[in-house]
Amino acid sequence: MPQTLQYRPVLIDSLISNERINSYQSVFHPANDVELMGVYLWNAHVCGALFPLIGAVEITLRNAIDQALVADLGRFWWAGGKLHYRSFAPGVDAPHPVQAVRDNFAKATRNHTAEQRRRHEPTLTAWFTAGGAALRSYGNGTARRGLAACAAQCRQARIAQDRNKGRASRP
Incomplete structure (x- = not known):
């Protein structure tokens, strides 16, 4: 890191939020602004190196969930209300996250159906x-x-x- 560059006030104070910089200072305890920027850039490189791995894990997990649900509920498991929330307490409404997932799948089903109709059925215009x-x-x-x-x-x-x-x- 260049020693002649002024890191404060322009670089650190105006470009990076105080909350973010304070978290680096509390975890790494840098001796000066040069070390602080070094830790900040090191973290950016580590995150950049991990990002493809995280993406691969996400895809693998999504594919595994899809394969399990396809085996149990069929190819279009997300359509037609096949997923049901089962509460252990009788008469309890589904929690907000479960209802949000239901709503998202219902929307996806409507969009899929509309897209299929748009693509494959003639639309009478005149x-x-x-x-x-x-x-x-x-x-x-x-x-x-x-x-x-x-x-x-x-x-x-x-x-x-x-x-x-x-x-x-x-x-």
Whole structure:
């Protein structure tokens, strides 16, 4: 650490909160500001080194929980109210964390269902009829392809009507 750099007031007092710096001082008892910043930076490096490990543990734990619940309750264990809170005391409402988890899973189920409908079911936006031709508009862009075919059918129907009018008006 450079000895010529002034760590206070600019670096320590304005960039790092007093609560955070005080926790380093109470645990490590640095002799001066240089040691204090050294401990602070050492902690940042240790945390950075542990972060990938913590991430791997989280993923492993989540996958293990999912595998256990899939084996017991099926692939979509989170849907349809399959998880139930069991209290040992009769008539007791679920605690707030349990209710929050229920609400989150209910929301996830609704979002999943809505996404599946949006992706896989056609959304009717308009029906156009002209000369017997109809076009159904889908949310995935097929309306544009069908619009050209509908326009061609309409043109053919108008041409046929014009021909029939011309023949009918001749003596």
